[in-house]
Amino acid sequence: MKKSVTVALSGLNVVDSPGPGISVARALKESPDFDVKIIGLAYEVMEPGIYMRNEIDKTYQVPFPSKGHEVLLERIKEIHAKESIDLIIPNFDAELMPYIKMQKKLADLGIATFLPTEEQFDARLKGNLQDFGQKYGISVPKSVAAFGVEDMLRKIDNYTQYPVMVKGKFYEAYIAHSREQAVYYYNKLAAKWGTPIILQQYVKGREYNVCALGDGKGTLIGAVPMRKTYITDTGKGWAGITIKDDDLVEMARHMIEQTQWRGGLELELIKDERENVYLIEINPRFPAWVYLTVGAGQNQPADMLKLALGYETEPRTHFEVGKMFIRYSYDMIVDLQDFAQFSSTGEL
Amino acid sequence: MKSVKLNENVAVSENGFVFNAQKGDSFSTNDTGKIIIGMLQKGHDTDEILAELLQQFNIDGPTLEKDLYDFLKTLEQLNLLSL
Known part of the structure; x- marks a missing residue:
């Protein structure tokens, strides 16, 4: 008989740019070791995962990270009093730092986390990626942070050339082929995600992604490479x-060994025509396509659950090649009373 | 005789579906393409492939040689083999 555990997670926004929460929840539900109750942590009432009762057993509304981690911690204490949470998995980039800062207090409450350290989190920020590459011997395209339009144009002239990648602080990236395009994308990204904006050398090649899990001691527990089709x-x-x-x-493997990364992550990589591999970005949490790791034979979220709860898990080297994921959209029918209940009480 | 090397990560199914496991690319080929890729996988050189195709199809040698070369060039451009 499997041991029952309760895992709270966020990222229930399975919309056109989906959060990873539902994929992580599905993976945990298929854990061979645990019978997992999933508690959803939602920020907004229209996050579809709130109403996906097959994946999420119960959902609570939580305050945005911008309200400060003390406010969030108070809300988690309320939820924990009702649900006895064993593990919390934050799935948004923007909430990782508040959770990293809260992890000691959460541990005192008996709630586990499995997160990178503050240093690891900061080191892989887009603006710091070049230093990261130098420190760990990883090829990274030249990149520099820009704090204004004039600053950006000067840095493009001094450090790189067109085309150049113009990237938002957290999300989104565009290829700018001219000064005018660079200015347009700067303003667009700065308005949406704030500054700095990251300028990155454009590398011509094929883009690949790797979903991986590190145990925090330098061991790669699993890695599945994927090409978007x-x-x-x-x-x-x-x-x-x-x-x-x-x-x-x-x-x-190299990145996780060198950094002793703790937790799930996604590497965005480009391979040029000479087969040189460049690291473009590190997303410090499982990606929305993490369920493909389950399909390919490596249930990385389930392995992370074991590690977080203090169990041993062997590194996995095998996965099935040629496994595909194809997303689809689906219209759920939701009773108004469910929507009303979540809107008014923050629970469903 | 020319030896050509098919990428070791290339697989072809019975219905002519070609998959490059290293790149994630997939293609469809016809029966003739299937014969050629199948023979390349078994290590046959171009002379042996030409001889086999001449036996199976009603076509003159020079035309077949040109078509085979074109097909191999296409496979090379698709990262499926090295010429």
């Missing part, structure tokens, strides 16, 4: 396939 108008992968490329797995 369908990309939406907004640049999101809507389908992908697992591939056999040892260079990509090796990059994940």
